[in-house]
Amino acid sequence: MKIQRVRDYVVDNLGYALNPKSIAVIGASRCPNKVGHKVIDGLNKWGYKGKIYPVNPRCDKVAGLPCYARVCDIEDEIDLAFIAVPAHLVYAILQDCVAKQVKIVVIATSAFKEIGRGDMQDQLTQYCRDHKLPLIGPNLVGMGSPIMNFNCGFIPYLPCVGPVALISQSGANLLAALGTSQKDHFGMSFFVGLGNKADVDFSEFIAYADNDENTRCIAVYIEGLDSPEAFLDICQKVHKPIVAIKVGRSPIGVKAAFAHTASENTNDDKYYDELFAKAGVIRATTWQQFLDISLALGTMPPLKNDNIIMITNGGGSGLLSCDHFDRLGMPLKEVKDISAGLAARLKAYMPMFGSVLNPVDISGTASVTQYKGAFMQAMRDPNVSGVLGSICPTAVTDVHAVALAAIEVYEKCKHLNKPFVMECQGGQECQDAIMLLRDHGICAYPTAEQAVEAMVALRKYGEIIEVKN
């Protein structure tokens, strides 16, 4: 439901949803397949250190814990109430939560506005707002933080630790990102599914993420924006990069977004392009791009201008890249036009048939020493604002050693505050190198175009902060 602006009492209490000392699971169940059971399982499995209080009037014990008939019966203070009871019982439960002075409620239950029960949902929202009790959901999958070993919901993964806060309206896509996080070392600070967002809005989680010391990039998946004014207002104030993906552009997508999370899309897609531009939010088109750009903005400083040097041992990879830079409206410049002496210095690190155009092609015979020298020359050149390194395995390429060289160069040049993006295209050893690079804070990708999109996003954020400052 619409809000005019970010509400302080909501933002102040969001920490109770991501780092609660005590959780009441209302609708706790002995049946292993029920949400009311899985949430307790998940909390225990992933290492939650706080207290868990199952609530269910028809059980004595759930998951080995004593079960309470009502939340009011619990002696302890309750930070978070996780509600997984049938939809028609939720209102009464909220009354209990208010009486108990619970700090925040999360409603996992479905079958509200998304199936036509908008009135029933609005009644919950109004009740919570009247009592200043922030409500997350309903119709959501959960939330958590790998830093806290906290996984609260019915979520089969905990992501690896990293800089991206993921705020998603879709449960399925949130879970996909969490799975990808483990598999592809895409690190997160926290994650939350917002579902129907009856009360707590994107903008309030964005405000929270801005204050969160572990978050360096805020990634938002949107199906519908009830409160564009609040969103615009907070995005303009935030000091961290924000990446958004917004779905529901097609006529059938508008219907599907409603059926999914009761999202209403009365504005056309261009409206969102303009809103995001005004808000200083970088819009991603595809899911892969959403993840890739978020990783880049979470790990690298912004790009000050478009003086980028690309260094590769594969001419083909260089061509895919320079075409994609052109396609995205940020064509590569020739090395000689970026820095007068650089071409000559780079030539020391390539064979006679290499090329110092840009992409700089140090050729398929490139050794680790040549890679390291070329990377270092480019990074240290004061006229260069960012370096895109590319590894293409040939019969003589030691992919792992080149990745280590890249990490060494990056560590030595960190104080220069320049983006260093890597691409490594090929088989398993390339995937391993990408993971190694990511684990050392370098954003690395398996295709040329993904690396280029990362660079372009870093420049876009550079432009956004020029306007903001």
Added chain:
Amino acid sequence: MKIQRVRDYVVDNLGYALNPKSIAVIGASRCPNKVGHKVIDGLNKWGYKGKIYPVNPRCDKVAGLPCYARVCDIEDEIDLAFIAVPAHLVYAILQDCVAKQVKIVVIATSAFKEIGRGDMQDQLTQYCRDHKLPLIGPNLVGMGSPIMNFNCGFIPYLPCVGPVALISQSGANLLAALGTSQKDHFGMSFFVGLGNKADVDFSEFIAYADNDENTRCIAVYIEGLDSPEAFLDICQKVHKPIVAIKVGRSPIGVKAAFAHTASENTNDDKYYDELFAKAGVIRATTWQQFLDISLALGTMPPLKNDNIIMITNGGGSGLLSCDHFDRLGMPLKEVKDISAGLAARLKAYMPMFGSVLNPVDISGTASVTQYKGAFMQAMRDPNVSGVLGSICPTAVTDVHAVALAAIEVYEKCKHLNKPFVMECQGGQECQDAIMLLRDHGICAYPTAEQAVEAMVALRKYGEIIEVKN
């Protein structure tokens, strides 16, 4: 160098490059890092069953094999001469090859036209053409076929067996595809690097691939097209889908393409859009799309019309997909507009809060039985031309079992000749499911948009064969 049209003597002899009974390695070397050594290593390592004859006047033995001073000294017939001698020696070697009546020559050596020695390269071409000796290269990485366990060049991978013939002008990108093939089960029939393509042209390998019984899709990576007329002519005649990626669109890309493979790009990028459209070639934009579309066209029949049903357990994945279908100009239709009774039949396989719009959202609680039933209903409906299945792991999803169900449905419905494309977004179990599906001939992808692009390409090919027939 330009050809007017595909030459029969070239196409007839290309089999000697991909399935030779005997190979002379001219420039064979005892030094393990030299191409003239690596090629022999690679042939042996990957299981080449034919005869290898090292040629080098300064060695007695290479890799344990007796070494010949000149190719003419070998008593046996030579199918393929693989040349890895310095550029200035190549012409004399070619004279020997003609004298020996070698069937085809492959020149790995670099430093010809791409560094300004166009005359030197043209001289080789003219000599070979005068003597009807097909020349592949120079400046290439090699070729091979996993079906023959044949890996001839300096190539660290052999791909897995499958339907795609990959014809690439870039060595680095060819190697990337071969590495990806192993890692992501992207199957190939054969692969070849064309390098500077001084003589043998894309069009001749396309003609060869059309005759090759193991190839179902022809994938071509192009840096420059010397002979667009021959290309157009053969593509219009071919009976298999062709996917092309063409780089060198940007001003700096034009220079880089020349520096890389001496490719001359005098036409702008739109020229290629038009040429490919006229030729019935599907153009890919990014490398990932190039691989994804090639896999789809290699494994699935074309899509007869746009009556596609998408079935997912994740509303968010459905939204990403229906937006992307819309973006690509092929919006999803509602289920009720595709087939009158289908929605009612699908409802039997989802909970009350599922959606039969399209995407069909069988919800995060979907069981294997529900998946199987929904897939089967959609595949068997005579009004449905193709099905896009999507698996989003929730806490109750058995990803592996759903993949097996998809395989079962596909096997039962194969005779219907409809595309069945799968998407599986998430962690390692999703990657495993994608590999399982691919191993059973179903094209499957890790993101919604990739699956959509595959479907759209299958429709494009449907349109192309409607025009051809």
